[in-house]
Amino acid sequence: MDYLAKRFLERESVIKAAMVAFVARKNLLLIGPPGTAKSELVSSLAELLNGCNYFQWLLSKFTTPEELFGPVSLRSLEQDAYRRITTAKLPEAHVAFLDEVFKASSAILNALLTLMNERLFYNNGAPVRTPLVSVIGASNEFPEEGENLSALFDRFHLRFELSYLGDGAFLDMLNGAATGWGITAYRPQLSLADLEALQAAGDRATVPIATLNTLREIRRELVKEGITPSDRRFVNGLALLKAHAVLDGRDQVMDEDLSILAHSLWEEPEQKAKVGTILRQFGDKFTGQLEELVLDAKEVAEKALANPEEVSETSKAIAKLKKIGRRLVDMEPDAGTKRKQTALRENFELVRQLHRTVHKMAFHVEADFDFNLTK
Structure with a gap:
């Protein structure tokens, strides 16, 4: 992560959250204007996973299911079957980056929702378990009301708004770009087996009853402020907390892990500050x-x-x-x-x-x- 933090200035929290998402098997959303290095950051994250199948696609209303999920096998059609050839496509990816994700057509949306939530892809009517670790979506703006995208937005368990660099970091970026970043070609890599071990450790990590009670109190305070995360979002939040603890070298969740939920429990951008304030009241x-x-x-x-x-x-x-x-x-x-x-x-x-x-x-x-x- 230090390597990426040097390369992508003011993105430390996003990098750490992406690693939490990988360990927790959750999805991440990046929202920000063009030119904020969203796609480059995600591809660099995927490069750190040795053996990772990485899939990247720019979506539009004209994107077809074949582009994401693969073409239909002509041989299967001859046998009265409708089976897609998924080689090098989303159903075989470990990490997927979907740019302008909210522009997906309705023809793609349903299959995408199932894949993101259950890690299943239905091929010829049969569910196929995919190796998907995380879907990282990106958009230049939030989805507008009435676009029937609330279900897709809810599938992203961690959400970040990105902006252009501050003045100091901007100068550092220019200097880094001019000098080739001054970073050696070596990139520390995590094997898929290493990641699976971390995921297993996350599954085994424990959440004390005191932390569960704290989450209930946090929910009550959020409701007072008119913020009502779904029950499912809190359940997914437990996986984020456990992954955060494991990455800190622990097998039990502590109050200091609650900070990761600042990127999970809000629905509207205006709610972020209130969510952060409430979490700080209860956290470490x-x-x-x-x-x-x-x-x-x-x-x-x-x-x-x-x-x-x-x-x-x-x-x-x-x-x-x-x-x-x-x-x-x-x-x-x-x-x-x-x-x-x-x-x-x-x-x-x-x-x-x-x-x-x-x-x-x-x-x-x-x-x-x-x-x-x-x-």
Whole structure:
């Protein structure tokens, strides 16, 4: 994941969620404007799986079932059968990327829903178990009401909105692209057998009764805010929690795993902030505090970069970012696990970069923090 995080800036949470989706055998949705590296990111994720059958297709209202599921065998027609040749098509894929997924025609939709939910493909009327690990869908916009796409939208257990890079990351991207990213050709790979072992560990992972009670309380708070995830979404959420725990090296779900549900329990974009706030109330205090500080830092930097002529406000933003950086350093003694240490380090570097960017914009020279993490 570190390799991809260096290549795809500001996409760490998406990369981590994709690995959770692979282990949990769930589907992921990416929504964002053209040019946000959705397809390149997904193909790079698939490349990390050694032996992975990867299928990618751009959908439109004119896309035919043959393009996704394979042509009908002429020999089978001679035998009064209707069997598709699925070689190199979606029914034989481990990871599938469907671009502009909401433009699928009704002729494709029903077969797609069954495949995404049950991992079954009906060929000549007989159900065939597919090797599908995850479907990753992408779209430039959310489906509009009345398009009868709610069932398809619900099949995506993790959802992300992507935007163009921030100012600091944008410069890093240009520098990386100009220098070939400075990354060796070696790409760490996970075999399909390794992935299956992780999936089995996820199946065995336990969820304490205390966590189940917490999920009930979270549901109650969401309902108070007018947010009503389906029962099925909470059940699928358990698999996400278990996969998140396994990737952190544990066999039991903890409060710190609840953060993954911030990308699962919302239905409308306007609900994301409320869902995140509620989860932080019930989740791991360290993770919640870290997320709040980073959100605050991003907001401060965004406002400063949008108004470069406001020198006094920019100076306040620089001071605020420095204060947030010190608070992150103060949190270091509480980062008791490797995952927390990694998250703290990554987010400290993010805040440090925001500070550099704003300072350079205001005073035409970079300035670093005069403090650092010890690890």
